[in-house]
Amino acid sequence: MGEFSHIPVLLNECVDNLEIKTDGIYVDGTVGGGGHSGAILRKLGEGGLLIGIDRDAEAIEAAGIELNSVLRETKSKARFELVHDNYVNMVEICRERGIGGVDGILLDIGVSSHQFDSAERGFSYRFDAPLDMRMDRGDRLTAADVVNKYSERELSDIIFRYGEERWAKRIAEFIVQRRKKAPIETTFQLVDVIKGAIPKGARSDGGHPAKRTFQAIRIEVNGELDVLSNVIMGAVEMLKPSGVMEIITFHSLEEGIVKKLFKKAENPCECPPEFPVCVCGKKPLGRMITKHAIVASPEELEANPRAASAKLRIFKRF
Ligand SMILES: C[S@@+](CC[C@H](N)C(=O)[O-])C[C@H]1O[C@@H](n2cnc3c(N)ncnc32)[C@H](O)[C@@H]1O
The missing domain is CATH 1.10.150.170 (Putative methyltransferase TM0872, insert domain)
Structure with a gap:
């Protein structure tokens, strides 16, 4: 693996809105090179845990190097664990570790700059390579x-x-x-x-x-739209009270899925509209706190043009 280079997008916006508790449990479902995860880990202390998931083994390796260096630098007693898996399995991954509720979840979906720039992975039209494009080379x-x-x-x-x-x-x-x-x-x-x-x-x-x-x-x-659709409700349900889920998308179809399912989590009732009272018993789980998606500032865009299509939406549990 060459050097892992990826500039995390909307970093301050993500970290500030997670309202990180030093002893909280956070899941980064797309840990990549550990840019966002590193910033989260810096805010954790004793009792704090970060679980980083990625379906790309190279990302897991790079994130390990980055997160260990954060812990060395900060001398923090926080812990992290990296899992090579699909984020769609995050509820199970947490459950297997005895974790029933988490304080925050981040998804920064799509491809990392490292994946795009690794010629042999076949993601880019800029390099000649076998047609591959698998994020998980075991797929x-x-x-x-x-x-x-x-x-x-x-x-x-x-x-x-x-x-x-x-x-x-x-x-x-x-x-x-x-x-x-x-x-x-x-x-x-x-x-x-x-x-x-x-x-x-x-x-x-x-x-x-x-x-x-x-x-x-x-x-x-990579079945990217299916896994996004399949993860959101379960992930929101796994949030503790006041827990926050953040999703960064780069494509209008992904953004549409996030908006639709965050709205469903706001109002999951499945009763026909003509019913005078709710009989399905499904109560609102929280609120989408971003009426409009958060986008990159002009300063960020100047430093990282890749942030141009990034949109951040945030859901907060009651
Ligand atoms: C935009 S990058 C994330 C970069 C990361 N936030 C950082 O700061 O370095 C997206 C990452 O998500 C991973 N990914 C995409 N879909 C995934 C999925 N369904 N499950 C797990 N990882 C996924 C990709 O392999 C890639 O490493």
Whole structure:
């Protein structure tokens, strides 16, 4: 593993809003290089515990180095534990450790700069590499499987939905034509197909022509929207009174899921609207304290342009 470089986004906003208790228990479900986790650990003392989860083994290794150095520097008696797993399992991960309730949860979803910049991982259209894009290299589905085995219709839907790519249909058509000759095996082969599919005159807008298709395939390979949808309610229920859940998203579909499920946690009642009183017994769990998502300040954007699409939403338990 090369040096792990990733600048944590909305760092102060995340740490301030977690209202960290020195002896509290915090879960970082996307520990990455440990940027956010390190800042949380700095605020913990004796009795404090941070559980950092990541599905990428390289991230777990990097986070271990970072968090140990924080503990050495601060001489803190706080503890941390790192778990190589999917954040969708966070309630179970806590339960296995005898933890029934936590004070705060953070998710900073998507890909780290380290993953993007590791050429051989195949996340980036900037480097030529095998089509991989798995965050967890133990998973079975790769980008090559998606590109070479999905039907034209499936590819078109994924590229349109997850990539918001208006040329999705044509790109899917070109992929299927090209793979009839030979499988598409590398990132640059896929880039060439995408460039061929998008008319030259339409290419000037929206950055690199392959950006949206690569994003879509990555979201599909890692099932990113499903795990986000499946984690939120259970995680909110695991919060102690006044506990806080924070989620940073980089994509409008993810943001929509967070907003919808935080609203559901505000009002989980499932009774038909015509019922005069609630009979399902599901009571509000707390409140989404960000009416509008928090976005990066101009200063942060200048220092880290990657923060441009970051949106932070926060839910606080009653
Ligand atoms: C944007 S980075 C997080 C960076 C981190 N906050 C930091 O400050 O270094 C996202 C990380 O989440 C991980 N990740 C994405 N989806 C995940 C999931 N479902 N379960 C566990 N980790 C996930 C990725 O492997 C990546 O390391």
